[in-house]
Amino acid sequence: MTIPELIQRQRQRQRQRQRRVEQENDNLSHSLLFQCAELVLPWLTPTELATISITCKTLFLISKSISTRRSSDASRNFENLPIPCINSVDDQLYPYFFYTPSSFSSSQFPQRQSWGSTSAADPNSLSRLGVESVSLVDESGEGVGGCGCERCGDGCPCLRFDGLVEDVVNECGPSCGCGELECGNRLTQRGVSVRLKILKDRRKGWCLYSAQSIPRGQFICEYAGELLTTNEARKRQQKYDKLSSGGGFSSALLVVREHLPSRKACLRLNIDATKIGNIARFINHSCDGGNLSTVLMRSSGALLPRLCFFASKDIKEDEELTFSYGGVRLRSNGSPCFCGSSCCFGWLPSEQT
Numbered sequence: 001m002t003i004p005e006l007i008q009r010q011r012q013r014q015r016q017r018q019r020r021v022e023q024e025n026d027n028l029s030h031s032l033l034f035q036c037a038e039l040v041l042p043w044l045t046p047t048e049l050a051t052i053s054i055t056c057k058t059l060f061l062i063s064k065s066i067s068t069r070r071s072s073d074a075s076r077n078f079e080n081l082p083i084p085c086i087n088s089v090d091d092q093l094y095p096y097f098f099y100t101p102s103s104f105s106s107s108q109f110p111q112r113q114s115w116g117s118t119s120a121a122d123p124n125s126l127s128r129l130g131v132e133s134v135s136l137v138d139e140s141g142e143g144v145g146g147c148g149c150e151r152c153g154d155g156c157p158c159l160r161f162d163g164l165v166e167d168v169v170n171e172c173g174p175s176c177g178c179g180e181l182e183c184g185n186r187l188t189q190r191g192v193s194v195r196l197k198i199l200k201d202r203r204k205g206w207c208l209y210s211a212q213s214i215p216r217g218q219f220i221c222e223y224a225g226e227l228l229t230t231n232e233a234r235k236r237q238q239k240y241d242k243l244s245s246g247g248g249f250s251s252a253l254l255v256v257r258e259h260l261p262s263r264k265a266c267l268r269l270n271i272d273a274t275k276i277g278n279i280a281r282f283i284n285h286s287c288d289g290g291n292l293s294t295v296l297m298r299s300s301g302a303l304l305p306r307l308c309f310f311a312s313k314d315i316k317e318d319e320e321l322t323f324s325y326g327g328v329r330l331r332s333n334g335s336p337c338f339c340g341s342s343c344c345f346g347w348l349p350s351e352q353t
């Protein structure tokens with residue numbers, strides 16, 4: 001071999017080595033990018049995700065799989081069964097909101113929530129019974145109202161708990177000695193146990209549907225969201241009314257009043273599930289009362305009750321779940337109702353909050 005040939009061969013080897021190193025670096029940075037993106041992207045909003053997905057192929061593919069995972073379970077693994085979102089009317093893949101299995105005071109909630117990552121959300125990372133942190137105590141600071149039953153049944157004292165307000169159904173609570181969720185008097189504390197799905201309707205927006213037949217009396221879900229002061233609820237209602245008048249915005253602020261035995265005062269709960277809520281935020285109104293009834297449930301010793309939905313009749317698979325938002329239509333800027341019932345009033349119930 002001549003000297004120029006030797007030099008050429010050496011250069012060739014050098015170039016091959018360099019290409020190998022470049023390829024390895026490229027693979028490494030791709031997998032690093034992949035790992036970082038899988039960690040960071042689930043924290044983004046749909047708009048942020050769409051923006052980042054157009055920057056390179058890897059981010060496009062990861063964003064796409066996050067969107068698919070988001071639409072496969074709106075409850076992000078916080079409920080016992082996945083609740084898929086199905087949209088056959090437009091391009092919106094899934095409704096975006098923060099998930100909470102139970103109501104809580106808004107100052108306790110983080111600014112962002114991860115949704116759609118490969119590792120499932122930890123259902124224990126958010127308390128299922130947020131409102132129970134506000135509990136009744138005796139003078140020594142001990143919780144009151146709990147039972148000491150080994151096996152709770154009809155004789156459990158929690159069922160006869162002398163509550164603050166009328167028309168509230170009682171269950172065992174955190175100060176009971178009957179163990180955790182296996183107790184028979186905690187019907188509404190185990191989360192959603194029926195198959196549900198969220199479908200999009202062109203006029204009503206997202207709707208909650210049954211994905212199995214459900215017998216009358218079955219617990220469906222709690223209405224969970226931010227617990228607001230009445231002042232804050234009024235401010236938000238004004239803001240939501242303005243946004244709704246522009247179209248394409250749905251609010252989910254619910255006001256529940258429970259009368260005290262004197263009938264002179266009431267306990268008022270303002271639950272806003274617009275930004276932070278659970279699947280109950282997708283239940284639409286029906287002027288005929290729909291197929292759900294609401295019941296206020298109080299766990300023994302808890303100050304605040306929880307608003308729970310039960311099937312008010314036998315429900316078939318693929319039926320929309322609805323209830324009546326109320327009978328009052330006071331606000332002049334009410335929205336049109338598309339419940340489709342024969343007694344439809346034409347406008348959604350609304351009152352001054």
Ligand SMILES: C[S@@+](CC[C@H](N)C(=O)[O-])C[C@H]1O[C@@H](n2cnc3c(N)ncnc32)[C@H](O)[C@@H]1O
Binds near residue numbers: 095205284
């Ligand atoms: C609690 S949210 C229900 C979920 C909502 N459809 C969504 O897409 O998020 C309440 C909002 O849903 C819409 N809605 C509920 N019932 C309706 C009905 N019968 N007709 C028209 N819109 C309805 C209204 O925009 C209302 O403000």
